[in-house]
Amino acid sequence: MYKGFFSTIVAAAAIFAFAGLPAHAQSIEQKVQLCSVCHGQNGMPTDPKTMPVIWGQQPYYLLKQLSDYRNGMREHPVMSPIAKSLQQADLRPIAAYFAAKPWPAHATPAATAAKPEKIVMCQVCHQPNFEGGLSWPRLAGLSYEYLTASMNAFAKEERTNNGDMPKIMQMFTDAERDAMARYLAGL
Secondary structure (H helix, E strand, O other): OHHHHHHHHHHHHHHHHHHOOOHHHOOHHHHHHHHHHHHOOOOOOOOOOOOOOOOOOOHHHHHHHHHHHHHOOOOOOOHHHHHHHOOHHHHHHHHHHHHOOOOOOOOOOOOOOOOOHHHHHHHHHHOOOOOOOOOOOOOOOOOHHHHHHHHHHHHOOOOOOOOOHHHHHHOOOHHHHHHHHHHHHOO
16 A cells, blocks of 8 residues: 555656646656656566556557546546646657667566466457557566456456457456466566
């Protein structure tokens, strides 16, 4: 609980610190410094259980998430205000900046899990190695906890900024989603 609270306080302080600078006076590198408070200086989030890796993620996916946080299609107590403080014209360069970074290596090797049978249907969009497609995110190497939370949020229709994902995740049982998350986290 304290870790999440601390991250929120640090992010809020960073928002206020950057809010005083005129938007046009900041370079993309300056604008993305705020992101490293939570998403990490080296690409590893400060809390991978609740925050995704954004380094090396698919650019269109990053752009869509930033846009969705900015326009209210996706809500988060820290990300929504940050995205709303950005200029629309900065979203694409910010997404490109992080997409160009290398996907970070796991700090500790993840446990290898057996490949669930039904996960093959996810490969259509997320690609054979789950490294993402043109507009679909990389799933390989995200934390088990983050993947589980995301899949369950879609299944419960708590997250709806992708029209297909709630229906797809509802096709799987809790145990199947859990097995998929374990497998993907180990890639």
